[in-house]
Amino acid sequence: MRLTFDKVPGSCNLHRCKICGKHVTHIRNHYHVHYPGRFECPLCRATYTRSDNLRTHFKFKHSAESEKNADTKDHANAQLQLAATAHNDTMNTLS
Ligand SMILES: [Zn+2]
Numbered sequence: 122m123r124l125t126f127d128k129v130p131g132s133c134n135l136h137r138c139k140i141c142g143k144h145v146t147h148i149r150n151h152y153h154v155h156y157p158g159r160f161e162c163p164l165c166r167a168t169y170t171r172s173d174n175l176r177t178h179f180k181f182k183h184s185a186e187s188e189k190n191a192d193t194k195d196h197a198n199a200q201l202q203l204a205a206t207a208h209n210d211t212m213n214t215l216s
């Protein structure tokens with residue numbers, strides 16, 4: 122699949138995607154939007170071929186921003202609870 126872009130008149134670095142009509146500044150980043158099997162970070166548009174790679178990226182790069190995202194926040198809370206449970210188990214074993 123090959124994407125084509127139209128230059129947006131009056132703008133030096135804005136392009137219009139001929140597939141979805143979206144105005145984009147970074148053609149290479151937008152390229153991945155139309156590739157199935159690619160996982161794109163909604164915050165920084167980084168793309169990964171595997172969803173778990175994207176999840177790892179999201180967790181480490183956007184831990185602060187993830188507060189705004191309910192799904193991610195729930196996920197983070199679940200992780201925290203897991204950690205707390207593990208800690209309690211350790212404490213119980215010790216005592
Ligand atoms: Zn597009």
Ligand SMILES: [Zn+2]
Binds near residue numbers: 163164165167179182
């Ligand atoms: Zn990102």
